[in-house]
Every structure is written in structure tokens, then in C-alpha cells.
Amino acid sequence: MSIRLWIDDREVLAEPGERILEVAQRQGISIPTLCHHPALPVLGACRVCLVEVQQGKRREITTACNTLVQEGMRVATDTAEVRGHRAMNLELLRARAPEAPAVRELATQLGVARSRFRPPAQNPLPNCILCELCVRACAHLGHHALAAVGRGDKKRIGLPHNRPAEACVGCGSCLSVCPTRCILLKETATTRTIWGQTFELVRCKSCGAPVMTEAQRAHAIRTKQLPEDHDDTCELCKQSAASQRLASVVW
Numbered sequence: 001m002s003i004r005l006w007i008d009d010r011e012v013l014a015e016p017g018e019r020i021l022e023v024a025q026r027q028g029i030s031i032p033t034l035c036h037h038p039a040l041p042v043l044g045a046c047r048v049c050l051v052e053v054q055q056g057k058r059r060e061i062t063t064a065c066n067t068l069v070q071e072g073m074r075v076a077t078d079t080a081e082v083r084g085h086r087a088m089n090l091e092l093l094r095a096r097a098p099e100a101p102a103v104r105e106l107a108t109q110l111g112v113a114r115s116r117f118r119p120p121a122q123n124p125l126p127n128c129i130l131c132e133l134c135v136r137a138c139a140h141l142g143h144h145a146l147a148a149v150g151r152g153d154k155k156r157i158g159l160p161h162n163r164p165a166e167a168c169v170g171c172g173s174c175l176s177v178c179p180t181r182c183i184l185l186k187e188t189a190t191t192r193t194i195w196g197q198t199f200e201l202v203r204c205k206s207c208g209a210p211v212m213t214e215a216q217r218a219h220a221i222r223t224k225q226l227p228e229d230h231d232d233t234c235e236l237c238k239q240s241a242a243s244q245r246l247a248s249v250v251w
């Protein structure tokens with residue numbers, strides 16, 4: 001049975017198990033966020049998606065990304081208090097990631113011109129906002145190579161010492177979801193280096209473009225029992241071959 005709630009005085013219907021952020025987005029109601037990805041488990045790390053929630057007599061400021069909708073809930077996404085809390089959290093993120101365009105742009109949108117906070121004294125990954133999107137993406141793909149290690153000021157993201165180095169296959173998915181693009185990836189004609197490890201690249205047998213790393217392909221062949229020549233062709237060449245096959249059938 002659907003759940004009825006109000007977001008910014010608009011009556012909306014949601015399904016049990018849905019969270020405020022996804023319901024609001026479906027309704028076209030904008031709630032800022034830096035650590036949310038629809039395909040990954042929620043974490044509530046950046047705390048930019050704060051909203052005001054009234055449930056019966058209880059009223060609280062909470063994160064929209066991980067708060068489940070409830071019958072009769074009233075959500076306000078743009079009060080002065082909500083804006084104030086978001087701005088404070090953006091100041092903290094801005095201190096951690098002063099050069100990240102996504103953080104700067106959101107800060108500008110929310111009227112945060114500067115940060116009163118200092119950047120962390122030691123930051124092995126400059127501009128990392130500890131959103132853990134990279135950790136969640138890597139785990140989602142079955143690699144589990146990354147983790148947040150340490151606490152407080154010393155918390156950082158990386159390949160933990162207690163995990164085998166080969167857990168990372170150099171796929172680069174962590175970088176593709178990183179909102180601040182702070183993960184270093186370097187490619188040459190034959191190699192990719194990421195998280196301090198260098199991987200050989202598989203090149204497309206038709207056009208020579210890089211397809212993936214050898215370690216990534218070996219992992220896919222091993223875990224999905226694929227043929228040995230799996231993914232030795234890039235997407236463009238696969239599409240082009242498929243179009244040619246289709247054209248030969250049509251004509």
C-alpha cells in the first residue's frame with residue numbers, strides 16, 4: 001500500500017522502503033547532495049541533503065538520502081534552518097576540498113562564499129570529502145579493494161593493509177563516481193596506474209583503443225566463467241560490427 005506524505009506542502013505518494021531523497025527527486029523537487037548514487041547503498045556522509053521532517057509531534061533536521069518515508073510525514077526542503085545547516089556542512093566540505101569544482105559550485109549555489117574551517121593538517125588524498133562513493137562502488141562491483149581507514153582527522157580512503165593488493169583490478173570505477181575527481185589515474189599507451197598500482201591495458205583487437213585492464217578482464221573471466229577472449233573489443237567496434245551484421249540481414 002502506498003504511503004502518503006507532504007514535501008514542501010505538496011502531497012505525494014511513495015512506496016514503503018523508499019527514502020525522502022528519491023521520492024523528492026521523482027517529484028522534481030531539488031535537494032542537493034554530493035554522496036548519493038542511485039545504484040549504490042546510501043551512507044549519509046556529506047550531510048548536504050538535510051531537510052526538516054515533522055512526524056506527529058516530532059520535528060527534526062535529518063538527511064533525506066537515508067530517511068525512510070512514513071505515512072503522514074511532512075518534509076520541508078528549503079527552510080532558513082535547513083539552509084543554515086547545509087551551509088555549515090558545505091563550509092566543512094569546502095575546507096577539505098577547496099579545489100573541487102562540484103563542491104565549489106554547490107557552495108556558490110547555497111551562498112557559501114568561503115570556509116571558516118581549516119583543511120586537515122595531513123591529507124594524503126587532497127580534495128577527498130570522505131563521501132565513500134568510491135568504496136561503495138568498488139564493493140558493489142565485487143572487488144572490495146577500498147576502505148575508509150583511521151578516525152577523526154586521520155580518516156582517509158585507500159587500499160587497506162589488511163586486504164590483498166590484487167583486490168584492486170584498476171577498473172577506474174571509483175574515479176568515475178568520485179564527486180571531486182580527486183583519485184589519481186594515469187594512463188600510458190599500455191598501462192594504467194591508480195591507487196599506486198600499475199596495470200597492463202587490454203587494447204581493442206580492431207581499433208587499438210584501451211578496453212580495460214588485464215586484471216579486470218581476468219577477474220571477469222574468472223568470476224563469470226566467460227570465454228578467454230572476452231572483452232578484447234571496445235564498445236564502439238562492437239556497435240559498428242553489430243550495425244554491419246544488421247545491415248547485411250536487412251539488405
Ligand code: SF4
Nearest residue numbers: 138168169171172174
Ligand atoms: S580501480 Fe581498484 S579500487 Fe577503484 S573501483 Fe576498481 S577495483 Fe576498486
Ligand code: SF4
Nearest residue numbers: 128129131132134178
Ligand atoms: S576519493 Fe572521491 S569518492 Fe572516494 S571518498 Fe574521497 S571524494 Fe568520495
